[in-house]
Amino acid sequence: MLHLVLFSIFAVICVAGAVNLLVQRHPINSALSLVVVMGSLAAEYLLLGAEFVAAVQVIVYAGAVMVLFVFVIMLLNAGEEERTRGSRVALLLGIPGMIIGSVLMAWVLLEHSGTPSVEAGALPGPPKTIGWLLFHDYLLPFEVTSVLVLIAIMGAVVLAARPESAKGTREV
């Protein structure tokens, strides 16, 4: 019972943050509501027992990635976005189609998927076990990901560096 109550509280916070991300017009407000979504998702992971994933979610997602986003928003001095008029086809067909599709999907999942209940802390994922899995069963993917991160760092430096031609003009 307590599990259901906690799940509902954090699910409501999560969905509210996601909807707020769509409603807000200033990107900094969207970024902060995304932090709320990620924080409450970390709580949902904890409810499922995935403690390592919850910690990484807070540190990497809500911490590092979102700081990067907020940093770029402030660096580029992003203002409120201007609204453009949506297409009429999207209003007439898209929104009813989306509502029908999502209600159908939720109905199938809730009533006819036949999935069992999950108790609180169903599958504990302590850092020790996850680390063992990472360095034994998933060693190759782990190393490939490290190469990917290295390439991403180099790509970010190359892309964000000022082009050679503009360097001379800015120096005063």
Place this chain on the structure above:
Amino acid sequence: MVPLSYYLVLGGILFACGVTGFLIKRNIITIFMSIELMLNGVNLSFVAFAAQWKALSGQVFVFFVMVVAAAEAAVGLAIIIAVYRTRETLNVDQVNLLKL
């Protein structure tokens, strides 16, 4: 005891919000944040299924998804900075160099 489908529906709602934001937003940074929201919805389904099948591989996959998302955020924001430097705008309607 919470039915597994509740977690899946929550993940689906987050993914749908991400898709909607991707389609209706005009600011390139907000569009990028919608992509992160979609990834988060998928991650929740991963952890929920891992709990159902008692397989820790699901949680390891979430770890990999997070690493790829972090790398993607670094490169994507660098691209946004490069776009802003050349076009002086964050509005995707005005970034139409490849449009016919």
